[in-house]
Amino acid sequence: MQVVGDDMSTARRDSNSAGTVFSRIGGYYGGTYRVRYNDSVGASNAYLGGDTLAITTSNFGFTTYTGSISTDITGSSGPDTFVVVTLVDEDLNTSTGSKQTTFEADATTSGTGDIIFRNENGLGLPSGSSTGNVSRGFMNGGTAKILYASTLSNILDSSVDQASGGNTIDFPLVETADNSGTFKGSFQLSSGTATTNSSDLLKVSNGNSVYVFYNDSPSATAADNSSSYTATSPITIVTSLGNLSLSKDTAYLSGDTVVATVVDVDRNTSLTSEDTLTTALKVTGSNYSVGTDLTMNLVENGVNTGTFLATITTGTTTSGGGTGANSGVIKTIQGGVANVVYTDTSPSSSSATKGLSFSSFDATAVFGADSYGLNAYALITLADAERNTSNTVAQSLLSDIFIQTSSANSTKVRMVESGLDTGTFLGSIQVASSGGTTEFSRIQAAEGDTLTITYLDEVNTTGSSRTVTDTALVTEPIPTPTPGFTPTPGFTPTPGPTVTPTPSGGVITGTVVDAVTTLPIDGATVSTDTGGFSATTDATGTYQIVNVAAGDYLVTASATGYDSSSQPVTVVEGAVAPANFALVPTIPTTPIPTPTVIPTPEICEPESVSVSPTSLKLKRRKSSEVTVTVNGDDTVCPGGVVAGETVTATINAAGKKRIKISPASATTDPSGAATFTITAKKRTGNARVTFKAGDVKKSQTVRVRK
Structure with missing residues (x-):
C-alpha cells in the first residue's frame, strides 16, 4: 500500500519507537493525495504496479481554516478587569466527542526563545510539550496552540518577558461545546499586582495597550504560517476617576433617603460576582459637625457592571456605616451641607466629591373641596416630605391627621402615601348625618357645621413645631332620585321614617391621563372587576369611587380612543387607595375599502x-x-x-x-x-x-x- 501526494517532502518523515521510518501526509489546504495498491500477481499473472497499473483510489484532499480571534472589550478599558477572549478555528477541533483546550505553558522566562520553541506547525496535544519538534515543522506537533496576552505590539519582540512582573502571559481557552470549533477563556488586568503568569494576571498602567496573540498555522492558505501571529485590536488602558452622582441634591432633615451611585469600571475586578469597595464612600459635614464621619461600602449592582451603590438616610445623629455596611444615617441641620466623597484607587488615592444640602419642608394639609354634602366623603391631602422615610415602600400615617366639627367631636383620618417616595399622603372620611363618629371611618356632622383638619408639622423651616389646618363647610345632602309615586284617590299616605344608609368601605381615587401628552382624559371610566364599583373622570382627569367594600380588586381604566389599562388595588375600610392610569392612544387599523362609497354631507364641527x-x-x-x-x-x-x-x-x-x-x-x-x-x-x-x-x-x- 502506498500514499502518493503533492507534498511528500522529507520534512514530513518521522519514525516510530521500532525505528520504522514513515512520512506524515500534509494535512493542509491544497494537499491532494490518493492511496494505491500494487498487486504483485494480477489476473494475467503479471505484476500490477506503478502509476499506470496499480489499483488507485480517487484523489482526496484536506481543508484547513483561518482562525478569527476577538475580545469582549474593545477600544478602552479600566486597569482592573477581566478580558474574555473568543477564538474560532476548526483546525483546533480535533475530536467530535470531547471539548478541546489550548495549551498553557505558564512560562517564567524572558526573551522569545521559549515562544519560538513552542510555536509548532500543527495542532498538537494540550498536555504535550515540545521535544525539539520545531526543527521538523511539518510533523504533528507535540504541543497544542498557545495564546498570549501582552503589552507589547509584537509577541516576537526581543523584550518579551513572561517572568513575574513582566509584560506577557499565556492563558488557556476551552472549546465551548463538543465539536464546536469555538474556544473561550479569559485573563485579568491589574493596576496594583505584578504580572503573574500562573494566575493569568497581567499588570497594566494608564496608557498601556494590551494585545492578544494567536499563531494560526496551518491556515486556510498556508501550510507553514509559523512566523506570523494574529493579533487583536489593542485595548487601551485608561485610569479615570470614577463618576459620583446622588439621587437628589437636597434632602429633608429626617427620614429622607439619598442613593449614592459611583460608575467606575476600573474597580470592577470580578467576572463572576459583585465587587465591594470597602469604605470607599465618606459623608462629612461641610458647614457643620456631623460628629463622626459616616463611611460606607459601595456594592456593585450586578456582576461585571462597574456601577456601585450606597444608601444615605437623614436623621438627628450619625450612625451605622463602617466596614461591612452599605448604608448609614447622617446627622442633619437646617441649612446644613455635607460632602459625599468617593475615594478612587486609580488614579491613586484620587477622590470625587458631591455636595448634599439639607432643608426642612413646610407641610400643607388641605381638603379637596370647599364644602361637602352630608354622607359624602371628604378627601384630604397632606404634603410633608419628612414623613416619607422609605424610598421603597408607600407608607401610612394613622395618628397624625385629625378632623373635627368641635372639640367634643373629633377623630383620626388614615393617610396613605400616594406612591413610592412621594411624601404626599391621601385620606378620606365620610361626613355622616347619623351613626356617630368612628375612628378612620366617619365623622357625624350636621348641615352648617365646619369641618376642621389639623396636623402637627414637627420638622419645618421655622425650627419649631407648627400646626397646619384647613376647613370645609358641611352642606345639605346631595339628593338621590327616587321612583315617582301616584297616591290612590282618597288616600293620604303616612310619611315613613327616613333611613340614612350606614356608610362602609373605602375610597379608590386617582387620575387618568394620556400616556403620550400627559394631558388629563375627561370622561374615562374607572371600574372594579367585582362588586360593580365605578366612576367617571372629570375635565381634570380625576375620579373618585366611594363606599368600596374592603378587599382586593383589579381596577380598569378605559376611554374612547385609548387602550384600557388595569392594576391591582387593595381597599381598606375607611382608607383611600390611590390608583393612577396613563392610557396609550389606540393605533387605528387600516379600514378595508368598500366597493361603493355614499357621500355624507360634511358638518361644521369643532377641530x-x-x-x-x-x-x-x-x-x-x-x-x-x-x-x-x-x-x-x-x-x-x-x-x-x-x-x-x-x-x-x-x-x-x-x-x-x-x-x-x-x-x-x-x-x-x-x-x-x-x-x-x-x-x-x-x-x-x-x-x-x-x-x-x-x-x-x-x-x-x-x-x-x-
Whole structure:
C-alpha cells in the first residue's frame, strides 16, 4: 500500500519507537493525495504496479481554516478587569466527542526563545510539550496552540518577558461545546499586582495597550504560517476617576433617603460576582459637625457592571456605616451641607466629591373641596416630605391627621402615601348625618357645621413645631332620585321614617391621563372587576369611587380612543387607595375599502379651541374676561370658525378654592367666540380652567396673587 501526494517532502518523515521510518501526509489546504495498491500477481499473472497499473483510489484532499480571534472589550478599558477572549478555528477541533483546550505553558522566562520553541506547525496535544519538534515543522506537533496576552505590539519582540512582573502571559481557552470549533477563556488586568503568569494576571498602567496573540498555522492558505501571529485590536488602558452622582441634591432633615451611585469600571475586578469597595464612600459635614464621619461600602449592582451603590438616610445623629455596611444615617441641620466623597484607587488615592444640602419642608394639609354634602366623603391631602422615610415602600400615617366639627367631636383620618417616595399622603372620611363618629371611618356632622383638619408639622423651616389646618363647610345632602309615586284617590299616605344608609368601605381615587401628552382624559371610566364599583373622570382627569367594600380588586381604566389599562388595588375600610392610569392612544387599523362609497354631507364641527389670553394673573377678588374661540375646517365652516357651538368651562378641584367662572357654559357667536368672566377668590395659588367644545378642549392656567 502506498500514499502518493503533492507534498511528500522529507520534512514530513518521522519514525516510530521500532525505528520504522514513515512520512506524515500534509494535512493542509491544497494537499491532494490518493492511496494505491500494487498487486504483485494480477489476473494475467503479471505484476500490477506503478502509476499506470496499480489499483488507485480517487484523489482526496484536506481543508484547513483561518482562525478569527476577538475580545469582549474593545477600544478602552479600566486597569482592573477581566478580558474574555473568543477564538474560532476548526483546525483546533480535533475530536467530535470531547471539548478541546489550548495549551498553557505558564512560562517564567524572558526573551522569545521559549515562544519560538513552542510555536509548532500543527495542532498538537494540550498536555504535550515540545521535544525539539520545531526543527521538523511539518510533523504533528507535540504541543497544542498557545495564546498570549501582552503589552507589547509584537509577541516576537526581543523584550518579551513572561517572568513575574513582566509584560506577557499565556492563558488557556476551552472549546465551548463538543465539536464546536469555538474556544473561550479569559485573563485579568491589574493596576496594583505584578504580572503573574500562573494566575493569568497581567499588570497594566494608564496608557498601556494590551494585545492578544494567536499563531494560526496551518491556515486556510498556508501550510507553514509559523512566523506570523494574529493579533487583536489593542485595548487601551485608561485610569479615570470614577463618576459620583446622588439621587437628589437636597434632602429633608429626617427620614429622607439619598442613593449614592459611583460608575467606575476600573474597580470592577470580578467576572463572576459583585465587587465591594470597602469604605470607599465618606459623608462629612461641610458647614457643620456631623460628629463622626459616616463611611460606607459601595456594592456593585450586578456582576461585571462597574456601577456601585450606597444608601444615605437623614436623621438627628450619625450612625451605622463602617466596614461591612452599605448604608448609614447622617446627622442633619437646617441649612446644613455635607460632602459625599468617593475615594478612587486609580488614579491613586484620587477622590470625587458631591455636595448634599439639607432643608426642612413646610407641610400643607388641605381638603379637596370647599364644602361637602352630608354622607359624602371628604378627601384630604397632606404634603410633608419628612414623613416619607422609605424610598421603597408607600407608607401610612394613622395618628397624625385629625378632623373635627368641635372639640367634643373629633377623630383620626388614615393617610396613605400616594406612591413610592412621594411624601404626599391621601385620606378620606365620610361626613355622616347619623351613626356617630368612628375612628378612620366617619365623622357625624350636621348641615352648617365646619369641618376642621389639623396636623402637627414637627420638622419645618421655622425650627419649631407648627400646626397646619384647613376647613370645609358641611352642606345639605346631595339628593338621590327616587321612583315617582301616584297616591290612590282618597288616600293620604303616612310619611315613613327616613333611613340614612350606614356608610362602609373605602375610597379608590386617582387620575387618568394620556400616556403620550400627559394631558388629563375627561370622561374615562374607572371600574372594579367585582362588586360593580365605578366612576367617571372629570375635565381634570380625576375620579373618585366611594363606599368600596374592603378587599382586593383589579381596577380598569378605559376611554374612547385609548387602550384600557388595569392594576391591582387593595381597599381598606375607611382608607383611600390611590390608583393612577396613563392610557396609550389606540393605533387605528387600516379600514378595508368598500366597493361603493355614499357621500355624507360634511358638518361644521369643532377641530380646536383657542383661549385668549392663554394664561391669566388675577389679584384676589378681581375679575377678568376670557374669550374662547372654536375653530373648524375652513372648507366646511365659514371663516374657519364654528358658530352656535356650546362651550363648557370646568375648574379643577384645587382651583375651585381660588376662582369662580361665569357662565358655566356659553354659545359661540357668528365669529365662533364665547366670553367668560373669571373672578378670583381670597385664596392665592394656581387654578386650571378647561374649556370644552364637542370633543376638543383647551386648558388655561389662572394665577391668583395678593
